[in-house]
Amino acid sequence: MSMKSKPRQLLAAFLLGALVPSLFLHFGQKANLSLPEITQPTESVNISDDLPQSTQIHVQLADGSIVPMELESYVTGVVLGEMPADFEVEALKAQAVVARTYTLKRREEGIRHPMGAVCVDPGCCQAYKSPETYLAEGGTDTGLSKIRSAVEDTAGQVLTYQGALIEATYFSCSGGRTEDAAAVWGGEVPYLQSVDSPGEEHASKYTAEVFFDRQTLEERLGIELHSGPESWIRGITYTEGGGVAALTIGGCRFTGVELRRLLELNSTAFSVTLKPDGIVLTTWGHGHRVGMSQYGADAMALAGNSFAQILLYYYQGTRIDKTDALG
Ligand SMILES: [Zn+2]
Incomplete structure (x- = not known):
């Protein structure tokens, strides 16, 4: 590579x-x-009760209310909110794994929002857009099914480091090189190190x-x-x-x-x-520049890299696991 x-x-x-x-x-x-801007979250969600604990997460909406959602359904909404559907399939898959990992890390950590929730503010947690909102805002059935497939093809897959979920931070565009976590947040994180990120121009x-x-x-x-x-x-x-x-x-x-x-x-x-x-x-660049660059991931996918290669490049030293294996 x-x-x-x-x-x-x-x-x-x-x-x-x-x-x-x-x-x-x-x-x-x-x-x-210019490619489409990373879009903003919406308040529309699918509320699902009585889900198995392993697949249920909590989402804090813009009005502050917290609702349960099925993990993969939520991840689909995050990818719809975070990445244009015309990005490469492997970049969308990488985004799905990162969104899933980020979400489960928040649930495990449980301190940012009540009940270990993730919120729909991209400046805090992650953007979210329901399929209904996506279509109502001009999204296509083709785009929706492309993103649904990216999520399904990576269902249950997360990034781990030494057996624990990673802090899967990501951002829009690095401007050519990502940043060390320590340079932005002060703490050294072995898998959040500065790497070149070409092709974002x-x-x-x-x-x-x-x-x-x-x-x-x-x-x-x-x-x-x-x-x-x-x-x-x-x-x-x-x-x-x-x-x-x-x-x-x-x-x-x-x-x-x-x-x-x-x-x-x-x-x-x-x-x-x-x-x-x-x-x-x-x-x-645009964003904190720590972790995966979304435009860089698209460039890597366009160059023929798989979602796994993209992830293991931006989060070096990590591995891809199934959530089931984490207990
Ligand atoms: Zn948040």
């Missing part, structure tokens, strides 16, 4: 940003093509530029800026995955994760370009 060696140019560009003293690099190219949020003037930066970051933009930013450090680890702006130190939240950036992977009246931040 050539996945590990192809995107060295982009990684080199990231690392160049870490090494060049001027700090201010502009990587230039914009993606012109057509994603609509592969790269983006946002301009910030002095006033906006001062308000959003709670800082005071003096002189011109060339004096504002100092000491950028980078992560293994090409994200900004930290930088000093206006004399205050911020992590890349903090800046992403405060400035509402697509990702922590960004470069800085000086302008006369402010700065442009050019971001790469």
Whole structure:
């Protein structure tokens, strides 16, 4: 598999940003093509009572209510909500295994929501879209049956590491390389390590530029800026995955994760370009960039990789198990 060696140019560009003293690099190219956006969740679900405990999970809806659902039915709704049906079949299967693993991990852990539930907010847990809503919003029968098949073909399959369910985090687009879990959440996770993720260039949020003037930066970051933009930013450090680890702006130190939240950036992977009246931040990728890239999974599938190869690439050192084997 050539996945590990192809995107060295982009990684080199990231690392160049870490090494060049001027700090201010502009990587230039914009993606012109775009695939469908990752869609938002809905409130519509199928409520199923009296399910066997092993296949029942709880879903917290947008109104806060919690309903039981059959696992595979819910996973179908997550794939419908999280990944366009025109993605490659093997990418859809990978998404199904990841969604199933993520869901059962939340149930096992039981602390994020009452009853070990997963919610329908993609910013917290996972998007969800019922088949009815999918069709009502213009989805096709072909797309629905394609996703149902992807879920059925992987039914009961989950990712484990040393016999335990993994934290199967995923996101839309990495911008060329994924991030270590430690760089984003602070804790080292052996199977959530930075890997190259080529072939995402057509994603609509592969790269983006946002301009910030002095006033906006001062308000959003709670800082005071003096002189011109060339004096504002100092000491950028980078992560293994090409994200900004930290930088000093206006004399205050911020992590890349903090800046992403405060400035509402697509990702922590960004470069800085000086302008006369402010700065442009050019971001790469969309999401926390830890775990499986959805657009990267599609690219791997298009290149002929199976869902298992995709999963074992993004979550290295893990294995695919059946949920039954976990007890
Ligand atoms: Zn949640």
